[in-house]
Amino acid sequence: MKKNILVGQSGGPTAVINASLYGIIKEAAAHSEQIGSVYGMINGIEGFLSGHIMDLSKELSDEDLELLRLTPAAYLGSCRYKLPENLDASVYTLLFEKFEQLNIGAVFYIGGNDSMDTADKLSRWAAHNNKEISFIGVPKTIDNDIYGTDMTFGFYSAVNIASDAIDCIHTTASSHNRVFIVEVMGHKVGWLTLNAGMAGGADIILLPEIPYDIDKVIEKIEDRDKKGCRFTIIAVAEGAISREDAALTKKDYKKKMEKYPFPSVSYEVAAQIQEKTGREVRVTVPGHMQRGGSPCPYDRVFASRLGSEAGKLILDNQYGFMVGYKNREIVRVPLEDVAGKLKTVDPDATIVQEAKLLGICFGD
Numbered sequence: 487m488k489k490n491i492l493v494g495q496s497g498g499p500t501a502v503i504n505a506s507l508y509g510i511i512k513e514a515a516a517h518s519e520q521i522g523s524v525y526g527m528i529n530g531i532e533g534f535l536s537g538h539i540m541d542l543s544k545e546l547s548d549e550d551l552e553l554l555r556l557t558p559a560a561y562l563g564s565c566r567y568k569l570p571e572n573l574d575a576s577v578y579t580l581l582f583e584k585f586e587q588l589n590i591g592a593v594f595y596i597g598g599n600d601s602m603d604t605a606d607k608l609s610r611w612a613a614h615n616n617k618e619i620s621f622i623g624v625p626k627t628i629d630n631d632i633y634g635t636d637m638t639f640g641f642y643s644a645v646n647i648a649s650d651a652i653d654c655i656h657t658t659a660s661s662h663n664r665v666f667i668v669e670v671m672g673h674k675v676g677w678l679t680l681n682a683g684m685a686g687g688a689d690i691i692l693l694p695e696i697p698y699d700i701d702k703v704i705e706k707i708e709d710r711d712k713k714g715c716r717f718t719i720i721a722v723a724e725g726a727i728s729r730e731d732a733a734l735t736k737k738d739y740k741k742k743m744e745k746y747p748f749p750s751v752s753y754e755v756a757a758q759i760q761e762k763t764g765r766e767v768r769v770t771v772p773g774h775m776q777r778g779g780s781p782c783p784y785d786r787v788f789a790s791r792l793g794s795e796a797g798k799l800i801l802d803n804q805y806g807f808m809v810g811y812k813n814r815e816i817v818r819v820p821l822e823d824v825a826g827k828l829k830t831v832d833p834d835a836t837i838v839q840e841a842k843l844l845g846i847c848f849g850d
């Protein structure tokens with residue numbers, strides 16, 4: 487008997503998230519002898535739990551589908567919902583009852599780290615309870631922090647926007663002899679800031695993986711000044727941390743953050759530079775703009791490839807995998823090797839060394 491499939495999108499959207507949804511639907515349609523309907527969760531697993539679903543096979547015309555491929559954001563809507571660690575929790579039984587009511591054979595979950603964690607937990611629950619439903623993760627995040635894949639889609643589109651922001655700041659920074667800080671997203675990792683900072687021509691890049699010393703940052707600004715460069719642009723990752731803070735215990739850091747007087751780390755860096763040098767400092771935060779706009783060609787192709795490869799997993803009866811990208815090849819990575827891990831920037835990576843050779847300061 488034919489089984490149906492279910493797709494959900496979760497976490498922060500990207501400019502390109504729907505291309506993978508398109509890939510999955512197309513792959514399913516091409517194998518209609520094995521696959522029945524394609525259902526979509528409205529607002530991820532959280533919406534699904536409340537009964538919000540749609541039948542994508544019936545409700546989307548071929549034309550809608552073609553347009554979907556090029557439409558940014560999460561067509562199905564998203565959620566930030568973490569399943570409990572305890573697999574005995576009643577929510578799992580409830581979810582599987584719902585999967586069975588819809589005769590679901592495979593669930594695709596498109597999202598970031600928390601989404602891979604969701605897919606992994608559901609996959610483990612299915613294995614422990616002898617349920618023949620496969621769970622497949624599709625890695626989407628502008629942060630590019632998912633373990634087991636060299637790349638996530640949405641990343642390069644976000645790099646474009648953040649580098650454009652840094653590029654544009656050059657005009658006013660150079661006219662007013664100011665120090666400018668551009669805060670870049672990325673959650674706890676620095677991939678986006680590192681790439682956007684290098685592409686946009688930042689003079690200083692501060693990453694969570696390389697705790698900064700504010701005196702080194704100031705040294706660089708003054709050194710540029712001496713050399714006749716009248717402005718400095720600093721790309722600061724939203725998760726950047728000072729050496730002093732990185733040395734605190736988790737408890738002490740949490741305590742400090744309870745009384746933190748700044749909206750984010752960039753404003754703290756700005757205040758310190760202003761206080762120690764008397765220079766004018768401005769902060770720009772492109773924020774959620776980094777998740778929108780027009781997806782870049784690389785991301786469009788990559789997301790479509792991952793979506794269609796994800797579709798193939800069901801035909802090959804492969805359970806519990808994330809589709810990923812390693813050494814220029816699309817690969818299948820066991821979800822258990824991905825969940826709960828973070829892909830961070832190695833401070834000794836060649837890209838960091840190369841950036842340093844180009845004169846970029848990391849505040850270390």
Ligand code: F6P
Pocket residue numbers: 497498598627628629671672673724777
């Ligand atoms: O995970 C993507 C991301 O954009 C991070 O870079 C950022 O920290 C977070 O989402 C912001 O989340 P929210 O949309 O909940 O503000």
